[in-house]
Amino acid sequence: MPQKSVLLNRAIFSVRPYESRALTVLTTLFHHFSEAGSYELFVRRGGAVIYRAAVLVGEAGAQQQLNLDLATLAQERPRDCCDHDHGPRYTLGVNSVMGFYVSQGTGAYSVEIARTEHKERRALDSAALIPAGDLFAVTLVRPGVYRAVEEQSGAEAQIRVAHPDPKSYRKGEVTLITFGGKEFKPKRAEIVSGHSVLFRCEAPARIRVELVDAAETGTRPKPGTRFTVRRSGPPAAPKSGKKSSG
Amino acid sequence: MAFTDRSDIYGAVHEEGLNRVVRHIMRQRPSLFNYATPFLAQHPDLLCVPIEAAPEVFAAGNPLVTVQQPLPVLAAPQPVGLNYCVQFTDMEIDFHDSDTIKLPPELGELAPQRFALRLKGCFGLGCLPDGYYSDLIPLEEVLAVTQAGRDSFSLSHVPERQPRDPIILPVRKLTCFCLELFAVLHFEWGKIGKDDYLKVRLDGLEVVDLRPVEMENIIECYAEAVLRLGILPRLSVKIEKMVLDITSVLRQQGIAVGQQISLQPAPVPAAVPNNPAIEDDQLKVFVNLVVTP
Amino acid sequence: MAHLTVAVSEATFIRSFDLLKRNFVFQDSDLQDHGAFTLGYDVKMHLEGGQVDLRADNTVQIKELDIRWDRLKVIIGLDIPEICVGGGCINMPWPIPDICLPKVCVFSGDPDVSISPDFASLVAQEISFTGSLDARYFDASLPLPSPDPCSLLRIDPLPTNNQWQIFLDPQTLDIDLFDFPDIVGNLIENALTNAVTALIPGGWVRDLILAIIGGVADLIRAILDIPDDIQEWLSDLFNVSFGLLDFIATLVLDFFASCNPFYRVDDPFEILPASGGLIPVRAPIRNLSVRVDDLEMVVQADVGA
Numbered sequence: 049m050p051q052k053s054v055l056l057n058r059a060i061f062s063v064r065p066y067e068s069r070a071l072t073v074l075t076t077l078f079h080h081f082s083e084a085g086s087y088e089l090f091v092r093r094g095g096a097v098i099y100r101a102a103v104l105v106g107e108a109g110a111q112q113q114l115n116l117d118l119a120t121l122a123q124e125r126p127r128d129c130c131d132h133d134h135g136p137r138y139t140l141g142v143n144s145v146m147g148f149y150v151s152q153g154t155g156a157y158s159v160e161i162a163r164t165e166h167k168e169r170r171a172l173d174s175a176a177l178i179p180a181g182d183l184f185a186v187t188l189v190r191p192g193v194y195r196a197v198e199e200q201s202g203a204e205a206q207i208r209v210a211h212p213d214p215k216s217y218r219k220g221e222v223t224l225i226t227f228g229g230k231e232f233k234p235k236r237a238e239i240v241s242g243h244s245v246l247f248r249c250e251a252p253a254r255i256r257v258e259l260v261d262a263a264e265t266g267t268r269p270k271p272g273t274r275f276t277v278r279r280s281g282p283p284a285a286p287k288s289g290k291k292s293s294g
Numbered sequence: 295m296a297f298t299d300r301s302d303i304y305g306a307v308h309e310e311g312l313n314r315v316v317r318h319i320m321r322q323r324p325s326l327f328n329y330a331t332p333f334l335a336q337h338p339d340l341l342c343v344p345i346e347a348a349p350e351v352f353a354a355g356n357p358l359v360t361v362q363q364p365l366p367v368l369a370a371p372q373p374v375g376l377n378y379c380v381q382f383t384d385m386e387i388d389f390h391d392s393d394t395i396k397l398p399p400e401l402g403e404l405a406p407q408r409f410a411l412r413l414k415g416c417f418g419l420g421c422l423p424d425g426y427y428s429d430l431i432p433l434e435e436v437l438a439v440t441q442a443g444r445d446s447f448s449l450s451h452v453p454e455r456q457p458r459d460p461i462i463l464p465v466r467k468l469t470c471f472c473l474e475l476f477a478v479l480h481f482e483w484g485k486i487g488k489d490d491y492l493k494v495r496l497d498g499l500e501v502v503d504l505r506p507v508e509m510e511n512i513i514e515c516y517a518e519a520v521l522r523l524g525i526l527p528r529l530s531v532k533i534e535k536m537v538l539d540i541t542s543v544l545r546q547q548g549i550a551v552g553q554q555i556s557l558q559p560a561p562v563p564a565a566v567p568n569n570p571a572i573e574d575d576q577l578k579v580f581v582n583l584v585v586t587p
Numbered sequence: 588m589a590h591l592t593v594a595v596s597e598a599t600f601i602r603s604f605d606l607l608k609r610n611f612v613f614q615d616s617d618l619q620d621h622g623a624f625t626l627g628y629d630v631k632m633h634l635e636g637g638q639v640d641l642r643a644d645n646t647v648q649i650k651e652l653d654i655r656w657d658r659l660k661v662i663i664g665l666d667i668p669e670i671c672v673g674g675g676c677i678n679m680p681w682p683i684p685d686i687c688l689p690k691v692c693v694f695s696g697d698p699d700v701s702i703s704p705d706f707a708s709l710v711a712q713e714i715s716f717t718g719s720l721d722a723r724y725f726d727a728s729l730p731l732p733s734p735d736p737c738s739l740l741r742i743d744p745l746p747t748n749n750q751w752q753i754f755l756d757p758q759t760l761d762i763d764l765f766d767f768p769d770i771v772g773n774l775i776e777n778a779l780t781n782a783v784t785a786l787i788p789g790g791w792v793r794d795l796i797l798a799i800i801g802g803v804a805d806l807i808r809a810i811l812d813i814p815d816d817i818q819e820w821l822s823d824l825f826n827v828s829f830g831l832l833d834f835i836a837t838l839v840l841d842f843f844a845s846c847n848p849f850y851r852v853d854d855p856f857e858i859l860p861a862s863g864g865l866i867p868v869r870a871p872i873r874n875l876s877v878r879v880d881d882l883e884m885v886v887q888a889d890v891g892a
């Protein structure tokens with residue numbers, strides 16, 4: 049059987065803060081197009097624009113959700129693209145959602161969406177804030193305790209990520225947390241490794257999720273369970289002519 | 295009782311089969327049984343007995359006769375040679391018990407383990423017709439006198455002549471006669487080189503009723519020499535052939551696995567009372583397989 | 588009465604069979620793609636032992652001819668399914684549509700694992716057959732059948748002259764079924780498990796991935812669709828799916844019955860070799876027949892006129 053060469057997606061397993069202003073592997077930003085119109089999409093990486101596209105919102109019968117993999121934009125499929133010759137183009141319905149995620153790699157991305165005819169009216173600038181009505185999702189893999197923080201208001205939530213149980217593991221579970229402007233609701237959530245938390249922002253927000261307490265992996269011995277040998281009685285007499293120092 | 299009770303392999307030829315084999319040998323090796331001078335070799339139609347040869351002999355350009363030097367005319371100062379032929383025909387074999395060949399009384403009853411052979415020996419001579427003598431005699435007389443003169447006057451300066459080529463005159467017809475020969479023979483195993491062969495050995499020969507008796511004896515003596523020294527050695531058969539070479543596959547495959555497989559006659563009398571044996575109108579051979587790693 | 592009789596003792600016949608049998612070698616390989624997995628084999632065998640019995644009913648019985656496997660590899664390849672995190676959908680209040688999260692996968696593609704354990708030392712089988720001896724005339728002037736079924740089985744090159752050939756012609760042949768011992772199941776499961784887990788980093792990462800794929804053993808069984816007894820599954824593969832038994836049986840039958848005569852007699856048969864430019868002396872052989880009894884094989888024939 050010819051062996052395929054596959055690479056491990058190490059970014060999934062590297063532990064780092066997950067921030068809405070710098071989209072990385074395991075984070076997704078969803079923009080809600082509440083108004084019809086013509087928009088321009090800018091994708092930045094390291095501050096530089098790496099991708100531009102047109103987004104046309106409002107066509108009847110158009111799709112209601114489109115997820116865009118920022119790491120593979122150069123390989124974007126033609127059918128998701130343009131009606132005219134220059135630049136890619138997406139067509140969505142009113143109240144549709146466009147998701148921006150990163151499937152692989154170590155890059156950090158930000159997304160900007162502005163109306164085509166009024167470029168100064170930015171519908172989204174993820175490097176600054178998530179606008180009200182948009183959503184931010186994080187998939188948490190490393191078991192442990194995480195803290196979610198909204199950086200403007202200081203609101204916090206705790207997320208516990210449990211070890212997966214092979215017997216009862218179900219894929220694709222999503223937990224919703226709402227940010228209303230001052231606090232998260234609920235303030236605590238419990239999920240299983242590999243599942244996601246979706247933050248719905250009812251007010252502009254800048255969200256960061258970080259690991260505060262990694263769970264035991266079971267490979268290190270627990271404190272107080274070391275194997276110790278103690279000698280009982282006085283030390284044995286030396287066999288040679290040397291005298292013991294003790 | 296099995297054929298192979300006393301050996302690994304058994305082979306047998308019935309006398310009918312052997313007679314057919316003899317006929318094939320005579321048709322495919324005619325030069326073994328026909329001898330003649332070069333002129334007669336060129337004109338086989340003049341021979342005493344027409345030669346029946348297999349088509350393969352002609353296709354291969356093999357000779358029908360073995361060429362012999364002409365018979366010299368004794369004392370002729372100018373050598374003269376006569377064309378002649380000797381042919382052996384109608385060879386037939388009969389195993390003990392003899393039921394087709396009745397041996398002459400001189401050879402007695404056919405003994406066990408013996409077989410009888412009957413064949414015809416024909417001699418043909420190209421006698422000189424009278425007309426040739428009238429041409430040759432004057433020449434001979436001159437040479438006879440010349441040679442005599444040289445011999446009488448030993449001091450004469452007659453130069454030595456080169457030996458003269460014999461004159462061989464063509465003939466239109468041979469004068470032929472045939473004699474019936476009877477022989478008693480047996481088979482035996484023997485080595486030729488390192489291989490075992492089945493050989494034919496002559497025990498007795500008789501030419502029927504030739505007078506004077508001494509002449510009969512001389513002709514028998516010559517025929518015996520021809521058979522023993524000439525014809526019979528050429529009829530030795532390798533041991534594998536006696537069992538239809540049926541072990542050829544075995545031997546080839548043995549070599550492939552590093553085994554040397556050869557055949558040997560079963561020992562007498564340890565394994566068999568007679569080997570080869572002539573019994574029940576058959577020639578029987580008993581052969582063992584010898585395997586050396 | 589036949590002109591010619593040749594008899595071969597049972598011991599000599601057995602030697603002939605032994606030498607012929609040594610030349611039988613069978614090797615084959617195949618790989619079948621079943622989508623999520625591939626199954627195949629790579630095998631090589633030869634024959635050893637066996638008891639030969641010439642029987643009074645004119646048949647030859649070969650018993651307990653051992654199949655010795657020089658190589659008996661099973662090739663199992665698994666296409667590990669997608670292992671991803673994230674994904675899933677959640678209902679959202681109007682006017683926001685239900686949102687489906689993208690999934691992010693652990694490997695850049697679907698990884699394959701492949702194992703090819705060799706069970707040659709764990710499997711043994713025997714062949715038995717009974718057949719009659721058959722004398723056939725080989726006419727060198729006739730063309731061979733196309734395709735030639737003996738092209739790979741023939742030990743010696745075809746003769747250039749006509750021959751009588753004596754074959755052992757089995758009508759039926761029995762081969763023991765493949766019967767893998769219990770240890771084989773463990774060997775396969777361990778090998779596959781090791782191959783799968785070798786792809787995955789250790790620690791909590793492995794825990795997660797194993798949880799996603801539901802445990803390696805169960806994954807393997809699910810992909811291969813095999814029941815509890817792996818060795819039974821493997822035996823079925825070899826006995827039925829691969830068709831190896833049929834193939835081997837046909838080859839053994841063809842080897843002895845069609846492609847490699849035990850004995851040969853040239854026709855015409857050479858009595859005296861060529862000598863001094865003179866052609867060899869040959870005699871035609873007619874009506875060759877062969878029979879056996881419990882002591883020997885007997886060939887009879889006539890000398891043609």
